[in-house]
Amino acid sequence: MVSYKELGLVNSRDLFKKAVDGGYAIPAFNFNNMEQLQAIVSACVETKSPVILQVSSGARKYANQTLLRYMAQGAVQYAKELGYEIPIVLHLDHGDSFELCKDCIESGFSSVMIDGSHLPYEENIALTKKVVEYAHQHDVTVEGELGILAGIEDDVQAEHHTYTEPDEVVDFVTRTGVDSLAISIGTSHGAFKFTPEQCTRNEDGVLVPPPLRFDILEEIEKLLPGFPIVLHGSSSVPPQYVETINKYGGKLSDSIGIPEEQLRKAAKSAVCKINIDSDGRLAMTAAVREVFANKPAEFDPRKYLGPARDALKELYMHKTEKVLGSAGKA
Ligand code: G3H
Ligand code: 13P
Ligand code: ZN
Secondary structure, eight states, X not given: OBOGGGGTOOOSHHHHHHHHHHTOOEEEEEOOSHHHHHHHHHHHHHTTOOEEEEEEHHHHHHHOHHHHHHHHHHHHHHHHHHTOOOOEEEEEEEEOSHHXXXXXXXXXXXXXXXXXXXXXXXXXXXXXXXXXXXXXXXTOEEEEEESBOSEEETTEEESSOBOOOHHHHHHHHHHHOOSEEEEOXXXXXXXXXXXXXXXXXXXXXXXXXXXXXXXXXXXXXXXXXXXXXXXXXXXOOOHHHHHHHHHTTOOOOSOOOOOHHHHHHHHTTTEEEEEEOHHHHHHHHHHHHHHHHHOTTOOOHHHHHHHHHHHHHHHHHHIIIIIIOOTTOO
8 A cells, every 4th residue: 555645645635625715726637648747747837736637547558557656656756856846636537436446545546536427326426435435544535426428438428418416416425425526517528529510600700619507506506615616528629739630631620629718717616626638639639740740751759749748738837827727826
């Protein structure tokens, strides 16, 4: 058993309290390789933002769970070397079993998500409660989920949103003891969150998706004042990345994300953790494609992964400074 405390990591409890009180959200960025981790850490150190490093079960399979844990430990030292100590959480994203959560807790994670959102309500409660009881013995914080996001979540695909029921939230939080809760108010995973038919065009001809269900969020805030809420599926799918990808041989069409103003509004409320993965994938892909197209003779991975890392860092700095408001809060 390795405690995250020995690794210099922190759990999310105090970070969330400060974020809710301060009207901003902590970025939760997924990583599964070195360049992503370097970009996340350097961007958050430079903007003095706390950060949640997220590892999905897919990432564990891709990169190896032991390597990822040591990389997160390395990230703590890397941040110090860069000259400013920021709080770093190592979080399991979309944990789907008690065993997986236990394994992460025992190998140094400071926070886990148990995602029982696809289970019948009482089963979600039972599983989440079991994880909370174990995690809290080790001072590890737990995120649960209630409501179903449309789109793909790991291997589970849902056609439509099942919005979170505010009344269930109180019962769920009370009975499970979770530290934070992911809710469904219209966000979804991936780069194709809305179809063009679901959107309207603004005066500049840009497709604008339907707004998030802030009414549900407000209702939850009324029932559970100050309780930390999490938004998954919060990539904005910046058009410049899609354009670059398509310009250099890619084929992405109708990719639409959550407008940044909506996320800024959410970050000012009880939403204190905002998950972003797809935007990073798009930024990296755009940068790599550009190098491949303009310098076809290049074959040193540092020559295309380096620019991808720079593009990612720029994206993450933009998120902490201009979208989540976490810059300067570390
Ligand atoms: O919510 C899912 C995250 O974007 C992680 O995706 O399961 O492909 O690693 P992944
Ligand atoms: P995006 O696909 O919108 O980046 O969401 C990521 C996420 O929710 C990870 O859990
Ligand atoms: Zn998610």
